[in-house]
Amino acid sequence: MSTALDLALLRVSEPEVRQLLQACQEVKKRAYSVYSNFRVGAALITERDRHIITGCNVENASYGLTVCAERAAICQAVSRGYREFSCIAVTSDVQGVYCTPCGACRQFIAEFSPEGYVLLVQPGLSEDEYLKGKGAQIVAVSSLLPSGFTPADLHLPKHKEQDVTETIQL
Numbered sequence: 043m044s045t046a047l048d049l050a051l052l053r054v055s056e057p058e059v060r061q062l063l064q065a066c067q068e069v070k071k072r073a074y075s076v077y078s079n080f081r082v083g084a085a086l087i088t089e090r091d092r093h094i095i096t097g098c099n100v101e102n103a104s105y106g107l108t109v110c111a112e113r114a115a116i117c118q119a120v121s122r123g124y125r126e127f128s129c130i131a132v133t134s135d136v137q138g139v140y141c142t143p144c145g146a147c148r149q150f151i152a153e154f155s156p157e158g159y160v161l162l163v164q165p166g167l168s169e170d171e172y173l174k175g176k177g178a179q180i181v182a183v184s185s186l187l188p189s190g191f192t193p194a195d196l197h198l199p200k201h202k203e204q205d206v207t208e209t210i211q212l
């Protein structure tokens with residue numbers, strides 16, 4: 043059974059969530075996924091000014107350099123001066139199951155939105171169906187990345203120890 047999307051949890055209005063649903067699917071069409079053929083689209087809405095900012099995955103012949111859609115969207119948001127967003131919607135071409143952000147993206151989302159929510163979107167349904175919770179699911183960032191490393195961890199008290207400065211002879 044699907045239950046209607048909790049827009050209060052996502053901190054978006056109905057017109058805004060409709061925009062997010064459209065935007066993540068639209069930007070997916072621009073994915074540069076020539077190696078994996080796995081297209082992903084992400085769309086976030088900024089807390090201030092309510093801008094929709096999108097990203098798609100961009101792969102590379104040097105596979106490890108691939109940038110995911112979620113990180114592409116967040117980098118663009120930060121570059122445009124927005125560090126707080128209400129929620130991020132993510133979609134792929136996978137049907138019937140929810141495709142969740144990879145580990146790196148979970149860490150990246152948590153950096154800016156540790157208390158936030160991700161809207162997972164399956165392809166091919168109507169906006170009204172999504173709003174009813176069919177093919178769309180809300181998941182807490184804290185449940186995607188439990189016990190994650192956060193900016194606050196950098197300020198925890200540390201055990202003091204000397205650095206090793208000897209050089210290794212080759």
Ligand SMILES: [Zn+2]
Pocket residue numbers: 110111112113143144145146147148
């Ligand atoms: Zn990722």
